[in-house]
Amino acid sequence: MIEVFRAGLLTTVQDHGRHGHQHIGLCPGGAMDPVALTLANVLVGNDGGEAALEITILGPELAFAHDTLVALCGADFAGGFPRNRPVLVAAGARLSIGRAQRGARAYLAVAGGLAVEPVLGSRATYLPGRFGGFLGRALRRGDRLPLRENAAALSRERFLKLRKPRGRSVRWHVAPFTLPEHEPVTLHAMEGPHYAMFDAASQHAFFDAVWKIAPESNRMGFRLAGPALVRSDPGEILSGPICLGTVQVPASGVPIALMADHQTTGGYPRIAEIATADVPRLAQMAPGGRLRFARCDLKTAVELRRDQRARVAPALRAIGWEYGN
Amino acid sequence: MKLKPLAIVPLGDCAAYVEFSRTLEPEVNAFVQRLGLAVEAAAKKGGLAALRDLVPAFGGLALHFDPDFEGDVLGTARALVEGCIKAGLPEAKRAERLVEVPVCYEAPFALDAEEVSQRTKVSADKIAALHSAAEYRVLMMGFAPGHAYMGGLERKLSIPRRANPRAEVPAGSVAIANDQTVVYPYAISGGWSVIGRTPLAVFDATREAPSLFLAGDRVRFRPIGPDEFARLAEGK
Numbered sequence: 428m429i430e431v432f433r434a435g436l437l438t439t440v441q442d443h444g445r446h447g448h449q450h451i452g453l454c455p456g457g458a459m460d461p462v463a464l465t466l467a468n469v470l471v472g473n474d475g476g477e478a479a480l481e482i483t484i485l486g487p488e489l490a491f492a493h494d495t496l497v498a499l500c501g502a503d504f505a506g507g508f509p510r511n512r513p514v515l516v517a518a519g520a521r522l523s524i525g526r527a528q529r530g531a532r533a534y535l536a537v538a539g540g541l542a543v544e545p546v547l548g549s550r551a552t553y554l555p556g557r558f559g560g561f562l563g564r565a566l567r568r569g570d571r572l573p574l575r576e577n578a579a580a581l582s583r584e585r586f587l588k589l590r591k592p593r594g595r596s597v598r599w600h601v602a603p604f605t606l607p608e609h610e611p612v613t614l615h616a617m618e619g620p621h622y623a624m625f626d627a628a629s630q631h632a633f634f635d636a637v638w639k640i641a642p643e644s645n646r647m648g649f650r651l652a653g654p655a656l657v658r659s660d661p662g663e664i665l666s667g668p669i670c671l672g673t674v675q676v677p678a679s680g681v682p683i684a685l686m687a688d689h690q691t692t693g694g695y696p697r698i699a700e701i702a703t704a705d706v707p708r709l710a711q712m713a714p715g716g717r718l719r720f721a722r723c724d725l726k727t728a729v730e731l732r733r734d735q736r737a738r739v740a741p742a743l744r745a746i747g748w749e750y751g752n
Numbered sequence: 753m754k755l756k757p758l759a760i761v762p763l764g765d766c767a768a769y770v771e772f773s774r775t776l777e778p779e780v781n782a783f784v785q786r787l788g789l790a791v792e793a794a795a796k797k798g799g800l801a802a803l804r805d806l807v808p809a810f811g812g813l814a815l816h817f818d819p820d821f822e823g824d825v826l827g828t829a830r831a832l833v834e835g836c837i838k839a840g841l842p843e844a845k846r847a848e849r850l851v852e853v854p855v856c857y858e859a860p861f862a863l864d865a866e867e868v869s870q871r872t873k874v875s876a877d878k879i880a881a882l883h884s885a886a887e888y889r890v891l892m893m894g895f896a897p898g899h900a901y902m903g904g905l906e907r908k909l910s911i912p913r914r915a916n917p918r919a920e921v922p923a924g925s926v927a928i929a930n931d932q933t934v935v936y937p938y939a940i941s942g943g944w945s946v947i948g949r950t951p952l953a954v955f956d957a958t959r960e961a962p963s964l965f966l967a968g969d970r971v972r973f974r975p976i977g978p979d980e981f982a983r984l985a986e987g988k
Contacts, residue, residue, distance in 0.1 A: 668812075
């Protein structure tokens with residue numbers, strides 16, 4: 428069991444999301460940065476998609492009832508807890524995670540995963556629908572998060588398997604994959620289906636401007652402050668399917684990049700689609716963060732996805748090796 | 753009816769959109785829904801687990817793939833869709849479903865009845881009568897889980913969307929705009945005019961069938977009084 432002493436800004440239970448329900452209007456949801464979630468899980472010996480805590484910008488303070496093998500991956504948070512490696516937290520210990528220093532979201536995985544009930548095949552919290560995760564909401568002070576029944580034994584057993592231990596952790600760590608480099612961060616994006624409906628100035632501005640993530644951004648979408656995007660063709664658009672990374676532009680002219688909890692259909696013109704491989708890096712940005720878009724074609728976006736898999740896979744294999752697998 | 757796609761275009765780099773129409777044509781829409789069911793069956797039969805989601809929309813079908821899928825998204829989508837069309841689409845069983853939705857068209861649920869009445873010159877009583885007399889068809893699911901866009905609204909009730917959307921429309925609100933009607937699955941912001949409310953849970957993730965509606969369903973609204981509303985609301 429993990430007890431919450433301070434909830435942080437937005438701490439939710441997330442996994443790889445619930446798939447196969449978009450035909451009833453339910454998006455997959457799940458971790459905003461699935462790469463960091465996978466790493467954290469694999470570091471404690473789990474499958475990559477187990478339920479873990481997604482920590483956002485301001486971290487929580489947690490107390491562990493039993494010995495628990497944990498790993499913290501993704502953003503770099505103040506507080507000094509070792510990142511990107513397995514740590515056996517002792518029974519009764521408290522873990523305080525401060526403010527994000529670099530990146531915006533970290534994932535705290537525990538051996539065996541968080542034992543909340545799955546809803547529609549996933550333990551991810553879907554905040555707009557108030558279901559999944561822990562009671563369908565973000566964590567609050569006083570919450571007690573269930574772990575698997577044998578979590579303490581499992582934690583100790585897995586820790587003993589690890590090579591090169593040092594104290595309660597190990598003498599190795601893995602590199603983060605999704606932390607943004609210097610701002611403005613460059614994200615690859617393809618022209619969307621309605622790109623040609625925007626005037627020439629807006630078409631140029633989209634790929635030339637430095638965009639700033641607006642405060643009105645959440646797990647559903649990031650609003651991007653910058654030049655207003657204007658349509659030259661005001662024709663009606665038939666509402667249709669949209670996806671993770673779609674950049675749509677409502678009448679206000681302020682583009683919105685669709686994130687994990689996006690709607691499944693939309694009727695706003697779609698000026699661009701961010702390459703799937705670059706979405707986790709966008710998820711690692713906080714309001715105020717600056718970015719620009721580099722034009723790419725479908726072939727490049729597919730290659731970026733393949734490259735990312737090729738970079739992450741050896742790290743996952745190497746961790747397995749440290750467990751003696 | 754046998755249609756050919758206008759285009760098969762990328763939807764990001766993990767999905768394809770098979771477009772049949774850029775305007776809402778009821779016959780094309782029904783074709784897309786049957787195609788969706790056929791593609792679902794074909795993908796299952798072919799063991800294509802990477803096809804995660806199929807979204808039949810107003811004028812086309814989206815096929816969403818697992819980001820780890822190494823194949824060609826557009827080519828795979830094209831082969832599946834063209835194969836299904838060539839083989840001939842089965843009649844949709846779902847189209848035979850008739851969903852009946854009890855609705856209280858009275859205060860305090862009919863938040864915008866007065867305004868609708870003023871703009872359409874149809875009295876509040878007549879709004880309820882007209883709205884519940886028609887049979888609707890679910891054209892597309894989207895906007896929110898369980899949220900169905902239904903076609904078949906009586907022309908006399910057609911009004912544009914509200915200039916100022918409500919920050920929060922109560923769950924179960926039955927609303928109209930243009931030539932469609934919807935039921936808000938839970939409290940959410942929305943710009944349609946609310947003329948009543950159903951006590952039914954339109955979406956419940958813990959239910960065997962989470963969504964009351966599916967694309968292609970026929971839908972009827974049955975007027976109920978506040979007493980029956982309260983009774984049904986208690987039992988849900």
